[in-house]
Structure formats: C-alpha cells, structure tokens
C-alpha cells in the first residue's frame with residue numbers, strides 16, 4: 315500500500331519545494347487533479363501546469379481528468395508529461411476509444427468511478443485498464459469527508475485487479491481516521507491531499523505524515 319500525494323492541497327506559490335518535499339518523504343507518484351468547472355464545480359490545472367510539474371520531477375504523474383469531453387485533452391496532457399491518464403466513466407463517451415488513444419500515445423490508461431455510479435457500469439471495462447481509481451468523495455474539492463460506502467467497490471474490483479494485474483487506488487477523504495478502512499478494503503494506492511499538504515505544516519513533517527498514514 316502506497317500513499318500518493320495529491321497536489322491539489324499543495325501551496326502553489328512554492329510548488330517545486332512542495333514536490334521536492336514529498337519526493338524526500340518517499341512518494342513515488344504524484345496525483346494531479348484536473349478540473350474544468352463543468353464536469354465538476356471547480357477549475358484547477360491544465361496541461362501548461364502539468365508541463366511545469368514534469369520539469370520539476372521524475373515521479374510517476376497520474377492526471378485525474380475531471381472534465382467533460384476528456385478525449386479532447388488526452389494528447390495535451392500526455393505531451394505535457396502525464397504517465398497515467400485517468401478518465402471518468404461518467405464523462406467519457408467511449409471509454410475503449412479513449413484507452414486506445416492513451417496507450418497509443420505511450421501512457422497508462424486509468425478509469426475512475428464516482429460514488430453514486432454503480433460498479434456494474436465499469437465491470438465490462440476492467441479487463442482493458444491499467445489502473446482503477448475509486449472516488450470516495452464527490453469530485454471537485456479537497457478536504458471532504460470520506461463516503462465509506464464507496465469502498466465496497468474496491469472489494470468488488472479486487473478479483474479483477476488480481477486477474478488482470480491493475481492497481482486499485484482510492485481518492486478522497488483519506489486521513490488518519492479513515493485510512494484503515496481503505497486498507498481493509500484492499501486498495502493498493504491511496505491518494506492523500508489535505509492529509510499531507512497545507513495547514514501551514516513544515517515540509518519536514520511530510521515524511522512523518524506519510525509514514526503515519528502508511529502504518530496506521
């Protein structure tokens with residue numbers, strides 16, 4: 315089980331220091347939250363910022379596209395340096411076509427499911443993915459409370475993950491009180507935004523915070 319810091323809660327006025335701090339704290343991946351103000355009620359980063367992040371780090375960059383018409387932006391986000399591109403079952407018009415585009419451009423194809431969406435909606439695609447992201451909050455903002463019922467989808471996806479070899483990641487509301495439930499459900503990767511970054515914590519604390527989440 316690995317903690318994947320989400321830069322959404324980082325201090326963007328000192329992004330390179332934030333990235334270096336989580337690298338030094340042992341992160342091997344970074345989670346990048348891309349929001350368009352349409353699919354979700356918030357706007358965050360575009361390919362231009364991903365490109366700037368790419369120049370700062372060799373960590374695996376997973377771009378979580380919370381956008382309408384994701385097919386239009388797969389190429390820009392991969393050219394900007396994304397290693398994995400994760401698209402929502404709720405916004406893609408053709409998941410298999412989008413996976414093909416992602417792979418042809420040399421990245422890994424991820425699928426993500428929102429809390430209200432049924433597992434049955436993603437089940438037919440699980441043999442074609444490199445990565446599964448299970449949302450444990452309704453996407454749009456960091457610092458929300460975990461919707462624990464969504465963890466049932468991790469349990470349901472586990473046999474497919476074992477059969478097809480993709481990791482399961484959860485996203486949203488992870489903190490010291492909820493991380494154990496996430497682990498017990500069988501998740502391989504755990505996104506953590508507000509539990510790692512911000513709140514005026516000094517960089518030196520990041521290693522301790524990530525260790526604590528890992529070992530809880």
Ligand code: DX5
Nearest residue numbers: 320453454456457487507508
């Ligand atoms: C929410 C994003 C998350 C967010 C998680 O829409 O997809 O990645 O950064 O933040 P926390 O860990 O604070 O819930």
Ligand code: ZN
Nearest residue numbers: 345347378485
């Ligand atoms: Zn995310």
